[in-house]
Amino acid sequence: MISRARPTIRRRRRGPAIMVWLFVLAAAGVFGVFLIQASGFDIETATAPQPAEPVATPKQASEQERFAVQGSEVAGFDNDQQPYKIAAVEANQDKEQPNLVHMRQVTGLLRRTDGRAMDVTANTGLFNSKDKSLRLSGDVTIKLTDSFTANMDTADIDVKQKALTSQAEIVVVMEGGVIRSTGVDVTNNGEHVTFKSRVRAIFNSAGTKTGTPAVQVETSSSKGNLQQ
Numbered sequence: 001m002i003s004r005a006r007p008t009i010r011r012r013r014r015g016p017a018i019m020v021w022l023f024v025l026a027a028a029g030v031f032g033v034f035l036i037q038a039s040g041f042d043i044e045t046a047t048a049p050q051p052a053e054p055v056a057t058p059k060q061a062s063e064q065e066r067f068a069v070q071g072s073e074v075a076g077f078d079n080d081q082q083p084y085k086i087a088a089v090e091a092n093q094d095k096e097q098p099n100l101v102h103m104r105q106v107t108g109l110l111r112r113t114d115g116r117a118m119d120v121t122a123n124t125g126l127f128n129s130k131d132k133s134l135r136l137s138g139d140v141t142i143k144l145t146d147s148f149t150a151n152m153d154t155a156d157i158d159v160k161q162k163a164l165t166s167q168a169e170i171v172v173v174m175e176g177g178v179i180r181s182t183g184v185d186v187t188n189n190g191e192h193v194t195f196k197s198r199v200r201a202i203f204n205s206a207g208t209k210t211g212t213p214a215v216q217v218e219t220s221s222s223k224g225n226l227q228q
Helices: 001-047 058-064
Strands: 065-072 073-077 083-092 102-111 117-128 133-144 150-159 163-174 176-187 190-207 215-221 225-227
Touching: 083 117, 133 176, 163 190
Parallel strands: none
Antiparallel strands: 065 083, 073 083, 083 102, 102 117, 117 133, 133 150, 150 163, 163 176, 176 190, 190 215, 190 225
């Protein structure tokens, strides 16, 4: 009886051991599948590392504040429904204030209600698209057809109103003479010109048919007006 019982006991002991090994192998297989799936997920979703963005130098940073537009032109109609056009060889628009446009080599054309054109030129200009204002600087020239040519260093123009103001020294050349002043205002559709201070005018008096030579009449005043 004893000899027969021992094999039975051994077989019973082998059963749990086999179950343990099967459990270990099964667990290892599941873990291996998990590793394969996990590694596959990593491969599919992984992205190449992006290089660090270069740090802009002060010069580069200042250049990046604006973007350039070659051959810029602004056109529209003023309050009198007259067309206007402002162009530049080069224009730079502020990213932070996109309504401001910096212009180089500015040319402009305004038109009065009587059809006469006002030509504007300057070295540089700052155009504000919100209020349609134009600040000019450097060799500013305002020319009204068949009337006068005005030269100054700086000027502010209200494009919609066809109004101009300047605090700089100004020289106005007309067919009949020359007017110099410090500061000027042009209003009323460009018809009314007010010289602000230190006005000095030289008018030419044409000679008569009898051969009387032309003479110059020089006047000065603290303020003067000119109707066009």
